[in-house]
Amino acid sequence: MKALYFNDFGDNSVLRYGNIDSPQINADQLLVKTKYIGLNFADIYRRRGTYHIEKHQPYINGYEGLGEVVAVGNHVNTFKLGDKVFFVDVPFANAEYVSVPTENAINVPTNLDYKIIAAVGLQGLTADFLAHDLGKNKPGNNVFIHGISGGVGQILSQMLTSDGMNVYGTTSTPAKQSLALQQGAKKVFLRTAPWDQDYYGKFDTIYDGIGKTLEQSLSLVINKGKVIFYGMSGGNPPKIDPVKLLTQSKSLLTGDLWDYLSNASERENRSQRLFKYLKEGKIKISDPTTFPLSEGQKAYEYLESGKSTGKILLVP
Incomplete structure (x- = not known):
């Protein structure tokens, strides 16, 4: 099969595209032929060698994708050939074929693109999980x-807006600012302006x-409010004094999504809740940017540039 892979950690120049062995499945797995593969900042950290990556020779990045079931294990009775599934926590996704445990596979609804x-x-x-497990905001919260x-x-902005919260935020360009306002935010600031x-002390959450903005976040939140820290796309956070808090x-x-996607039932229930927002038109996203898997270097460069709006997908 074709895959995007690398042998050593480093910048985008380490990425290679070519033929490697296809994965084998066991009795409880599905072989999925990928149609779309999601690219995330965590993949950049893995390529750099600063984030956990599953052992494989060579390294294959990526943990999420959507595709068609082309083979099923002998013990599988919940999926069949031709089913469309997606997954968000399965390694080696930057490839034409991925071995997916059945408990990690999520059925794709037929009435959504x-x-x-x-x-x-x-x-x-x-x-x-940020909104419903950590934030737990109430209507009217800022x-x-x-x-x-x-x-x-x-997605978070529209989810919170539809649930009755007043949403504010920052972004990097006027175009992105306009997009966030169109999606329901009350006010959006440019990071480059004071x-x-x-x-x-104005925000509940x-x-x-x-x-790297963590200290600023703690200044913006009210007393008895909460800051939810869930990533480092702009750099490592500063050390925080717990006595001051x-x-x-x-x-x-803080939290890790994987601790909340602990079984097949959790994945299904959370996915259905997410799909409900989409079906009801409460969440609309900008068109994802797609790159051929063969142009993976360009896709990684585009994500790191900060120019992207929304999702980047790799297409085998």
């Missing part, structure tokens, strides 16, 4: 999202996937 499902998959489930026009930010001093009654929460 496959590209849209692939574009919201991991980011959508991430937004869902919430703030760093990187509001990114893959997670777009704005934050007028908003210190801050969603911070940037990392104590004296201001501010909470710093």
Whole structure:
């Protein structure tokens, strides 16, 4: 099969595209021929060697995709040949074929566009757990999202808006600012302009996937409010003094999606909740940017450039 792979950690120049052995499946797995493969910042960290990556020779990046079942294990009775499934936590996804455990496979609804499902998959489930497991906001709460026009930010913003929250945020360009406002945000600030001093202590909850902005987030949140830290797309976070948090009654929460996608039932229930927002038109996303898998280097470069709006998909 064709795959995007690398032998050594480093920048995009280490990525190679070519033929490698196809994966084998066991009795409890599916062989999925990928149609769309999601690209994420975590893949950049893995390529650099600063984030966990499954052992494989050569290394194959990627953990999410959508495709068609082309082979089933002998013990599988919940899926059949030709079924369309997606997955968000299966390694070696930057390839034409992926071996997927049945408990990690999620049925694709027939009344939603496959590209849209692939574009919201991991980011959508991430937004869902941030909103419903960590944030737990109430209608009327003022919430703030760093990187509001990114893959997670777009979905989280619309999810919170549809649930009755007042959503604010930051982004990097006027075009992205306009997009976030169209998607229901009350106010969106450009990161390059000074704005934050007028908003210190104004928000019930801050969603911070940037990392280096963590101190700013703690300044923006009210006493008894919470900052939800879920990523480091802008760099490592600074060290935080827990005594200062104590004296201001501010909470710093974090979590890993994989601890919430603990079984097939969790995946199915959370996916159905996410799909409901999509079916009801409460979440709309910008068209994902697609690259052929053979041009994986360009896709990684585009994601790292910060120019992307929303999801990047690789197409075998």
